[in-house]
Amino acid sequence: MTIPTYSKITGLGFYVPENVVTNNDLTQYMETSDAWIQERTGIKQRRYFTHGKDTNASLATAASRMALDRAGVTASSVDLIVYATLSPDYYFPGSAFLLQRELGLEGVPVIDIREQCSGFVYALSIADQFIKTGMAKTALVVGSEIQSGLMDKSTRGRNVAVIFGDGAGAAVVQATTDPEHRILSTHLHADGRFAEELYLKEPTSIRTHKDNFDPEGSNVVMNGNTVFKHAVVRFMEVINESLTANGYTADDISLLVPHQANVRISDYVRQQLKLPEDRVYNNIQRYGNTTAASIPIALSEAFEEGRVKSGDLICLAAFGSGFTWASALIKW
Ligand code: COA
Numbered sequence: 001m002t003i004p005t006y007s008k009i010t011g012l013g014f015y016v017p018e019n020v021v022t023n024n025d026l027t028q029y030m031e032t033s034d035a036w037i038q039e040r041t042g043i044k045q046r047r048y049f050t051h052g053k054d055t056n057a058s059l060a061t062a063a064s065r066m067a068l069d070r071a072g073v074t075a076s077s078v079d080l081i082v083y084a085t086l087s088p089d090y091y092f093p094g095s096a097f098l099l100q101r102e103l104g105l106e107g108v109p110v111i112d113i114r115e116q117c118s119g120f121v122y123a124l125s126i127a128d129q130f131i132k133t134g135m136a137k138t139a140l141v142v143g144s145e146i147q148s149g150l151m152d153k154s155t156r157g158r159n160v161a162v163i164f165g166d167g168a169g170a171a172v173v174q175a176t177t178d179p180e181h182r183i184l185s186t187h188l189h190a191d192g193r194f195a196e197e198l199y200l201k202e203p204t205s206i207r208t209h210k211d212n213f214d215p216e217g218s219n220v221v222m223n224g225n226t227v228f229k230h231a232v233v234r235f236m237e238v239i240n241e242s243l244t245a246n247g248y249t250a251d252d253i254s255l256l257v258p259h260q261a262n263v264r265i266s267d268y269v270r271q272q273l274k275l276p277e278d279r280v281y282n283n284i285q286r287y288g289n290t291t292a293a294s295i296p297i298a299l300s301e302a303f304e305e306g307r308v309k310s311g312d313l314i315c316l317a318a319f320g321s322g323f324t325w326a327s328a329l330i331k332w
Contacts, residue, residue, distance in 0.1 A: 006183065077137075238318075263284050315328070
């Protein structure tokens with residue numbers, strides 16, 4: 001009889017740049033206020049990278065080393081890297097290659113994921129499928145972003161710039177035969193009809209030789225109201241999908257770790273699911289929205305704080321540009 005292989009997260013890590021940027025700091029560049037930002041988003045501060053010191057891959061490397069340490073495995077055990085980011089160091093090749101080089105893992109396959117705020121859950125799902133089919137045994141799953149350079153930090157771009165921050169998170173995902181402690185299921189969705197509701201146009205390849213780089217297209221553009229309305233619906237759908245697929249209800253969730261998009265979105269979802277505050281993790285106050293990095297940073301911090309324990313039912317849920325939405329249900 002063949003024993004089924006599952007996957008489980010065996011180590012978590014994160015790294016954020018040292019440079020703390022408060023809401024008041026942003027008032028140097030744009031007309032905004034600490035009160036407006038906190039009331040609309042919950043954010044108090046975020047981290048920005050330091051030019052010449054931090055890169056997307058260097059943040060990812062630091063987060064990955066912590067995750068590997070905590071899993072008690074050496075980098076040489078890793079046989080797959082899945083790396084989610086919307087802000088790679090180069091247009092190509094992806095930052096997964098740079099992380100692989102830093103870790104000395106020549107020859108190991110790397111996959112770059114571009115599903116923005118849902119990127120980490122997509123990456124986790126891919127690692128889970130590779131492990132379940134025997135294609136990999138120890139995967140490094142990473143979300144890393146340096147987004148502060150992609151924002152228009154003048155008053156014109158304030159609806160976007162105040163939200164996003166830089167950082168990285170990582171998880172070591174390994175094969176297991178233990179059905180009690182594993183990733184139960186992952187659920188992925190996308191709807192390209194809304195691609196331009198939250199997007200970055202440049203650098204674009206669809207340009208004739210007469211056109212120049214469009215500076216207007218080199219900042220993130222977001223229709224915040226539309227994003228908000230879709231986010232609250234899709235978060236609920238994809239969380240319920242994961243619960244139904246495994247025969248659970250919201251009441252069974254030990255900790256919901258949502259993508260840190262906006263504390264108002266999190267609160268809405270929490271109320272709909274009738275979960276008490278201590279069963280939904282939020283750290284957007286400290287880091288802003290770090291896109292693909294937000295779930296692994298939040299999960300790492302929750303773990304450090306003792307809020308993720310053996311036997312807990314952990315739900316990860318994300319929504320973001322694309323639109324994309326995704327969830328993972330984990331029996332820790
Ligand atoms: N500081 C001060 N005022 C600001 C501002 C800022 N940073 N950004 C926008 N404003 C102003 C607007 O100019 C507008 O002014 P007006 O009424 O004079 O025209 C007013 O505040 C309201 O703007 P609006 O965009 O309608 O605000 P909002 O209540 O929708 O909040 C967001 C804006 C971005 C916070 C909100 O739409 C949101 O959170 N959307 C979801 C975003 C998200 O989660 N994105 C990530 C998805 S992964």
